Amino acid sequence: MPNRIIKESICTSENINNLSTEAEILFYRLMVQCDDYGIFFAAAPIVKSKCFPWKTDKIKDKDIDIWLYELQEAKLIFLYEFDSKRYLKFVKWEKHQQKRANKSKYPTLDSVGAISILIDSNGNQLIANVPENRESRIENRESRQGIGDNIPCEEIKNQFNTICQSLSKVVSLSKSRKEKIKVRWNEWGSIEKAIEIFTAVKDTPFLCGNNERGWKCSFDWLIENDKNYIKVLEGVYKKHDNTIDW
Numbered sequence: 001m002p003n004r005i006i007k008e009s010i011c012t013s014e015n016i017n018n019l020s021t022e023a024e025i026l027f028y029r030l031m032v033q034c035d036d037y038g039i040f041f042a043a044a045p046i047v048k049s050k051c052f053p054w055k056t057d058k059i060k061d062k063d064i065d066i067w068l069y070e071l072q073e074a075k076l077i078f079l080y081e082f083d084s085k086r087y088l089k090f091v092k093w094e095k096h097q098q099k100r101a102n103k104s105k106y107p108t109l110d111s112v113g114a115i116s117i118l119i120d121s122n123g124n125q126l127i128a129n130v131p132e133n134r135e136s137r138i139e140n141r142e143s144r145q146g147i148g149d150n151i152p153c154e155e156i157k158n159q160f161n162t163i164c165q166s167l168s169k170v171v172s173l174s175k176s177r178k179e180k181i182k183v184r185w186n187e188w189g190s191i192e193k194a195i196e197i198f199t200a201v202k203d204t205p206f207l208c209g210n211n212e213r214g215w216k217c218s219f220d221w222l223i224e225n226d227k228n229y230i231k232v233l234e235g236v237y238k239k240h241d242n243t244i245d246w
Contacts, residue, residue, distance in 0.1 A: 004031045005097055015074040022063070023070035026051060030077075031090070037104040038093025042068060042079055042086040044123075065123025072119065078213060082107040082114040086125075091212045109213070110168075112220050151185045153178050156194050160219050163198040166208050170219045180223045187226060197222065197229050206237040 006028075010016060016024060029051035034040040041047065044061035047068070052059050068088065071077045077088045087106055107114060119125050157170045173181075188194055201207050207217035222229050231237065 006031075007096065015076055018074055019070050020067070023067040026064070026067045027071055027076060030071075030088070034090060034093070035105040036097070036099045036101040037106075037108070038090035038097065039104050039106045039108065040088055041106070042088040044068075062123050065119060066121065069119045069121055069123060075212065078109075079117050079119065080109045080114050081117050082111055086117070089213065109215050110218070112218075113224075115221070115224060116215075151178075151182050152191060153181050155191055156181060156185075157219070159191065159195055160198050160222075163195065164202050164208075164217075164219075167201070167216055168218055177220070177223070180220075184223050184226075184229070197232060200232050200235075204232065204235075204237050207232065 016027065019027065026047075030040060030047070033047075033050050041050075044064035047064050048056055048059055048061060068077070068079070071088075072079060075091055077090055079086060079088050081087070085107075089109065109116065117125055153173050157173055160167075161169045170177075188197070201217055201222070209216045217232075222232070
């Protein structure tokens with residue numbers, strides 16, 4: 001079991017003070033379950049069995065999800081999904097803890113295909129990967145309509161690399177990426193719209209790494225579904241409050 005550092009300032013943290021007693025207990029127990037990068041599984045059954053091994057018959061999975069919601073709302077953790085599995089990461093972990101391992105034991109938010117998610121006060125997931133079967137239905141419809149032919153995939157890739165120079169460059173276009181670009185192209189309709197989206201990303205500090213977890217937007221994140229790029233255009237991430245203390 002790893003050793004973790006708990007500072008005296010935790011007693012006066014407003015973020016922690018706003019938690020229920022149960023959520024605060026979960027917060028501390030998660031600290032010793034996370035790897036050296038502050039990452040751990042966020043599936044309720046796993047969290048329950050690891051953090052409360054003597055109370056698995058008294059604590060419900062829904063209780064865990066509700067407490068995770070509290071930690072998320074207090075900006076103490078953020079949640080994401082990779083390969084249909086849910087993970088959590090402590091915010092500002094690196095500021096308070098020491099890294100010994102060279103890399104995380106778990107997929108990170110920067111992993112290709114990882115998607116940020118939220119859960120509501122009832123423990124229900126609100127934002128996640130667009131289901132693959134939905135994408136397939138869209139693409140099948142496009143195929144029947146003749147949509148998807150002559151999609152300027154390379155130009156879209158080049159525009160992203162040119163405009164968003166502070167982000168990871170797109171080196172190649174896999175079959176999966178091309179399929180998702182085709183779906184987005186049916187929504188965007190022009191290279192000008194793609195440029196507008198990429199420019200909005202460039203002009204949003206939060207999406208370029210200026211946030212509490214150092215996360216950066218990626219090309220894959222933009223084309224993953226029909227929600228992410230819309231939120232970029234609507235300026236949702238320009239309103240983000242990055243303050244955090246614990």
